[in-house]
Amino acid sequence: MDNKKEYQALFSETLAKIDSENKNLTKMNILVSGKSGVGKSTLINAVFGEELADTGVGKPMTNKIKLIAKKGFPIQIYDTVGLELKATKFDVKSILKVISKNDIKKLIQKKQKTKGVDDDIHVAWYAISGNSARIEKVEIDLINWLINQGIPVILVLTKSFDQTESKRLKRELLDVVPRASAVVRTLAKPSDTTDAFGVEELIETTFDVLPDGINTAFVHSQSACIELKKREAQKVVTSSMAKNFGIGFAPLPGMDAPLMMGAQTAMIAKITNIFGVDVRKKQIETIILSMLGVYGAMIAGKSLAGGIAKLVPGIGTIGGGLISGSVGMVITGALGRTYIELMTLVVTKKVDLSAITPNELTDLLVSLMPKFLPNFPKQLKMK
Structure with a gap:
């Protein structure tokens, strides 16, 4: 795998898979409702890490609803603005009469x-x-x-500065609206005396009520709960480990390395998608090439800085021969978990891709890997 063309082909394949993952995300639609002044915009911005609700990305749908959407963002947010509810008798006949006058109900019916x-x-x-x-x-x-109408509703207690009062209100809401999916207390912005809280709980709760497929777009787009991203990315690594276990028993000696690296591109693409890293930025090339380079060196049994290869029994004697499924699985798991760690550092702005060289990034990857290798079960046998 030293051939430059082979690396370029794998790099292009990885970028194509990342692009495909992004394009194939099923759009998710959220209705954010509540009376005026309760802090809906602050909540939206806290969850998605952007000033979405305070910018020009929203367009009026009705007099009372604004659609927040932008290109490349798989979430559409229907934000009620200036909502003032008037008392209405909500029996079936009254609902039918008022439906044409209520913007929220018109939207739902449509x-x-x-x-x-x-x-x-x-x-x-x-x-x-x-x-x-x-x-x-x-x-x-x-x-x-x-x-x-079959819509999961999460009641969000915003501006919960007074812990005692918000806890009391939560208990009351659980009694009066027992069919709500959850009641979550939040403080989206810290005050002088209280740290922000509750936004991660809201994200976790929302993820739990979303159907499969839809929740992928939500994990990709939210930025406040990194642990959710890491947990979902770990599922991808586990799946990739199983696939590479089988690939490791390739019948033709010397053919398993490129096969395994090809399988790695899908794992890298899915993890990149989960963390929502923008592939249009040139720095992503540095990450992918560094990942593929480290991976290629490991499965070829080449020495790496820090002696990573020595941590996997048998890897240094593989040469061009058959790689066992166990070794392939260990390598895949270590690289996958290392990549998750790197993505975490990137999205939390602890690593600036624009200021790091390819060699520095490779050294960083190699330095992260040892802490993941010892976590594999001791009963794993290397062939």
């Missing part, structure tokens, strides 16, 4: 008429000030109406 899963409202966050004395009946009626 979405329900379409057949595509991309058009559904997949979850609703109903925001209530955590310092409110109570929730009004008209709000309860609207929340129950949303639930009756």
Whole structure:
């Protein structure tokens, strides 16, 4: 795998797979509702790590609803603005009469008429000030109406500066709206006396109520819960380990290395997608080439800085021969977990890709790997 053309082909394949992963994300739609001034915009920006709700990416859908969407972002947010609820009797006949006057209900009905899963409202966050004395009946009626439409509703207590008051309100909401998927207390922005909290819990709770396929777009787009990204990325590594276990028993000596590296490109692509790293930035090339270079050196039994190859029994004697499934699985797991660690450093801005050289990045990857290798079960036997 020293041939430059082979590396370039693998690099191009990896970029193509990353691009495909991004393009094939099923769009997710969130309805963010609640009365004016409860902090919906702050909540949205905290979850997605961008000033989405305060910029020009939103366009009016109705007088009361703004669609927040932008190119390359697989989440569409329907943000109610200036919402003021008036008391209405919510029996069936009254709902039918008021439906044409309520922007939220008109939106839901319009979405329900379409057949595509991309058009559904997949979850609703109903925001209530955590310092409110109570929730009004008209709000309860609207929340129950949303639930009756089959939409998971998470009640979000925003601006929960007063812990005692917000906990009391949470208990009340669990009693009066028992069918809500969850009640989550949050403080999206820290105050002078209280650290921000609750946003990660909201993200985890939202992920749990989303259907498979839809939740992938959410993991990709949210930026506040890195642990969720790492957990989902680890599932990819586990799957890749199993695949490379089989590839390791390739029948033709010397053919298993490129096969295994080809399988690695899919793992790298999926993990990159989960962390939402922008492949359009030139620095991604440095990451991918460094990953492939380290991987190629390991499966070829070449020495690496820090003696990584020595940590995997048998790897130094492989040469051009057959690589066992166990060795291939260990290498894949170590590289995958190392890549997760690198992506974590990138998205948390602890590593600046624009300021690191390829050699420095390779050294960083090699330095991270040893802490993952000892985590494999001792019963793993190397052929």
